[in-house]
Amino acid sequence: MDNILSIQNVTKSYTGHKALDNVSLEVPRGSVYGLLGPNGAGKTTLIRVINRITIADSGSVILDGHQITSDDIFHIGYMPEERGLYKKMRVGEQAMFFARLKGLDAREAERRLRSWFERLGIADWWSRKVEDLSKGMAQKVQFISTVVHEPKLLIFDEPFSGFDPINANVLKEEILGLRDRGATIIFSTHNMASVEEICDHITLINKSRNILSGSVEQIRREAGGNTFELTYRSDYDTFTSAIGNLAEIIGESRGVVGGYTATKIHIANDSDIREVIRRINESCELRSLSEMMPSMNDIFIRAVNGTL
Amino acid sequence: MKKTWLIIAREFTERARKKSFIITTLLMPLFMIGLMIAPSLMMLYGGSELRQIIVVDKSGMIQGKLPSSDEVLFVDQPTLTKEEACQTYNAESGIFGILYISEEIEQRGGVQLITNSPSSPMLEELITSEIEAIVEREKLRSRYDIDNLDEMLADVATPIELQTYENNGTGNEEEMESVSSGINYALGLILGMLLYMIIILYGQMVLTSVVEEKASRVIDVMVTSCSPFQLMMGKILGIAAVALTQIAIWAILIMAASKFLIPTLFTADVVATNDVMLQAIVGTLGDTGYMATLFVYLTLFILGGFLLYASLYAAAGSAVDSVQDGQQFNTIIMMPIILALIVMMSVFNDANSPIAFWASMIPFTSPVVMIARIPFGIPTWEIITSIVVLYATFIFTTWLSAKIYRIGIFMHGKRPSWRELGEWLRMK
Numbered sequence: 001m002d003n004i005l006s007i008q009n010v011t012k013s014y015t016g017h018k019a020l021d022n023v024s025l026e027v028p029r030g031s032v033y034g035l036l037g038p039n040g041a042g043k044t045t046l047i048r049v050i051n052r053i054t055i056a057d058s059g060s061v062i063l064d065g066h067q068i069t070s071d072d073i074f075h076i077g078y079m080p081e082e083r084g085l086y087k088k089m090r091v092g093e094q095a096m097f098f099a100r101l102k103g104l105d106a107r108e109a110e111r112r113l114r115s116w117f118e119r120l121g122i123a124d125w126w127s128r129k130v131e132d133l134s135k136g137m138a139q140k141v142q143f144i145s146t147v148v149h150e151p152k153l154l155i156f157d158e159p160f161s162g163f164d165p166i167n168a169n170v171l172k173e174e175i176l177g178l179r180d181r182g183a184t185i186i187f188s189t190h191n192m193a194s195v196e197e198i199c200d201h202i203t204l205i206n207k208s209r210n211i212l213s214g215s216v217e218q219i220r221r222e223a224g225g226n227t228f229e230l231t232y233r234s235d236y237d238t239f240t241s242a243i244g245n246l247a248e249i250i251g252e253s254r255g256v257v258g259g260y261t262a263t264k265i266h267i268a269n270d271s272d273i274r275e276v277i278r279r280i281n282e283s284c285e286l287r288s289l290s291e292m293m294p295s296m297n298d299i300f301i302r303a304v305n306g307t308l
Numbered sequence: 309m310k311k312t313w314l315i316i317a318r319e320f321t322e323r324a325r326k327k328s329f330i331i332t333t334l335l336m337p338l339f340m341i342g343l344m345i346a347p348s349l350m351m352l353y354g355g356s357e358l359r360q361i362i363v364v365d366k367s368g369m370i371q372g373k374l375p376s377s378d379e380v381l382f383v384d385q386p387t388l389t390k391e392e393a394c395q396t397y398n399a400e401s402g403i404f405g406i407l408y409i410s411e412e413i414e415q416r417g418g419v420q421l422i423t424n425s426p427s428s429p430m431l432e433e434l435i436t437s438e439i440e441a442i443v444e445r446e447k448l449r450s451r452y453d454i455d456n457l458d459e460m461l462a463d464v465a466t467p468i469e470l471q472t473y474e475n476n477g478t479g480n481e482e483e484m485e486s487v488s489s490g491i492n493y494a495l496g497l498i499l500g501m502l503l504y505m506i507i508i509l510y511g512q513m514v515l516t517s518v519v520e521e522k523a524s525r526v527i528d529v530m531v532t533s534c535s536p537f538q539l540m541m542g543k544i545l546g547i548a549a550v551a552l553t554q555i556a557i558w559a560i561l562i563m564a565a566s567k568f569l570i571p572t573l574f575t576a577d578v579v580a581t582n583d584v585m586l587q588a589i590v591g592t593l594g595d596t597g598y599m600a601t602l603f604v605y606l607t608l609f610i611l612g613g614f615l616l617y618a619s620l621y622a623a624a625g626s627a628v629d630s631v632q633d634g635q636q637f638n639t640i641i642m643m644p645i646i647l648a649l650i651v652m653m654s655v656f657n658d659a660n661s662p663i664a665f666w667a668s669m670i671p672f673t674s675p676v677v678m679i680a681r682i683p684f685g686i687p688t689w690e691i692i693t694s695i696v697v698l699y700a701t702f703i704f705t706t707w708l709s710a711k712i713y714r715i716g717i718f719m720h721g722k723r724p725s726w727r728e729l730g731e732w733l734r735m736k
Contacts, residue, residue: 015728015731015735048718051531051532053531053532053536053718054718070535073532073533076532077532078529078532079529080525080528080529080532082525082528083525083529084521084524084525084526084527084528084529085524085526085529086318086322086524086526087524088322089318089322097314097318098529098533100314101311101314101315101530101533101534102533142529145529
């Protein structure tokens with residue numbers, strides 16, 4: 001497979017702890033790649049290693065077939081989770097400044113920026129002060145600054161946080177549009193709904209290690225098969241003692257409707273679903289049971305808890 | 309390099325087009341001139357309120373002889389006792405105080421000033437010297453039996469005018485440079501203070517700016533387009549450019565005044581006044597070449613001093629999350645420069661003392677101390693050595709600060725300890 005980015009055995013330590021422990025992953029060209037993991041898992045450190053903000057202690061980062069160098073940051077666009085603009089500058093000047101730092105000459109930068117501003121409906125704000133922008137508009141400016149130099153690799157850290165649903169959708173469409181025009185997108189997020197919607201590959205990082213990698217479809221298929229949704233009539237304790245250690249309840253109970261409790265269980269790999277049903281039937285009234293494909297959210301939680 | 313230029317340009321324009329910058333640039337020279345003439349103005353108008361002093365003279369030697377002026381009016385009341393005078397002319401009377409002179413004038417406590425409101429050293433000095441002069445004359449008159457003493461003294465009174473020259477080995481006053489230590493003092497003081505202020509103000513601007521960039525997270529975006537070192541240097545040099553622009557504007561204003569204004573306005577009148585000090589001031593300010601040399605040195609020391617301190621301020625700013633947290637570092641960074649200011653004051657007594665020499669060589673104090681010494685005439689090799697040491701140290705501190713900066717800008721949370729800062733220095 002043609003990979004635009006390849007991370008090989010990257011390790012990075014800070015005083016007292018390892019932020020990345022022998023992490024490897026491959027990002028296919030033209031994909032939307034999800035970089036998942038709980039807070040503090042090492043995602044941001046990995047992104048900084050890719051951006052050459054921090055240098056890895058060992059391992060290598062290969063961009064487009066060669067060891068990444070500081071000249072390559074021109075080919076990368078990065079929108080950090082914490083967004084910042086110079087408050088005292090004018091919006092247009094600010095965008096121009098970032099675009100020129102990325103290597104565009106002044107005329108080309110202005111041409112592209114004007115068209116992006118038009119497109120995202122903030123053209124009137126060109127000469128206003130940054131501090132007058134609403135949060136959503138400031139994020140649009142940030143987004144434009146990230147993509148204006150048309151990099152082949154784009155990295156977004158929690159891009160939808162702080163956006164209202166309408167603007168989040170506008171942003172999503174723009175990101176997919178960039179992908180269609182040939183860019184590769186890396187998403188760092190813990191918003192699993194957006195992962196299911198737009199990512200085709202993921203890597204899950206937990207405690208500085210890559211614990212799960214692959215295409216979303218494949219991962220869901222492999223993780224599925226052992227997850228079931230069921231409704232029963234009984235109290236919670238009776239139910240849990242019935243399933244014992246054959247299965248575990250995933251997430252919150254889905255609530256009681258008409259006296260029936262709906263819940264999801266994941267059965268252990270070596271147990272048989274028929275045995276589980278028999279045990280439940282002994283003490284509870286089992287009303288319905290169906291197999292379900294796990295959501296990325298479930299996979300995330302199970303992978304992090306080590307029960308995948 | 310192109311990126312560093314972009315950052316320098318941004319830092320520069322953001323500040324230089326602020327109204328506050330334009331206003332301070334234009335007001336500062338006025339402020340400086342005010343600082344120069346304030347002491348004489350205060351002397352002129354400061355004591356404008358007339359102080360009335362009741363003189364109770366029991367010796368009979370002084371009464372009627374103390375000269376009143378615009379500021380002090382002596383009123384003789386020889387018949388009162390000290391106690392009566394104090395009762396009558398108390399705080400409500402509006403009288404400043406009572407000067408009591410006992411019969412034994414030369415004994416301790418023989419002359420007493422009893423005041424209703426705070427006295428001043430100048431007033432006490434005035435009274436003491438007047439009484440001394442009166443008593444001296446009285447003794448001369450009585451012991452040596454001289455009648456027309458006042459006329460004789462007026463006849464022999466001789467004002468002396470001391471001219472100081474810089475020795476060039478010829479002894480010919482036509483060729484030797486005339487110097488005025490008063491002017492040197494004033495110039496040294498102004499230049500030293502200016503340097504101190506610029507380093508502190510602009511240095512703290514670096515700290516504030518780094519902290520703001522870090523707190524607003526702009527830094528996270530910036531580092532994806534340029535290296536932390538470019539960012540730090542761009543900021544420091546951008547702010548340095550603002551400081552230099554300010555100096556350049558002042559230099560142009562003062563040079564223009566030196567070249568055109570001073571020769572046309574003052575020269576004739578000044579020569580007519582016979583006032584040595586005033587002539588020296590006009591002579592120095594009107595010497596355009598000398599003023600230009602001073603500005604070159606000033607620029608070199610301001611730039612070197614600023615760069616040295618700015619690199620430390622940048623490191624401090626990168627290590628903290630808020631300007632308040634930066635205060636502790638700020639205090640430590642300011643210590644040597646305040647020390648420099650103290651040493652500078654001693655320079656005015658002896659510009660070539662060992663402490664003045666060494667303080668103008670050690671880079672953390674050298675900008676302020678050296679610039680204050682230069683007007684007194686310092687060998688050029690000393691100035692050049694000081695500049696070389698200063699710039700070499702700046703390169704070293706920048707290298708050190710960059711190591712802290714590149715780690716610090718990504719660290720949020722509690723302020724790092726000194727040990728942690730040490731670890732950042734060693735990190736790859």
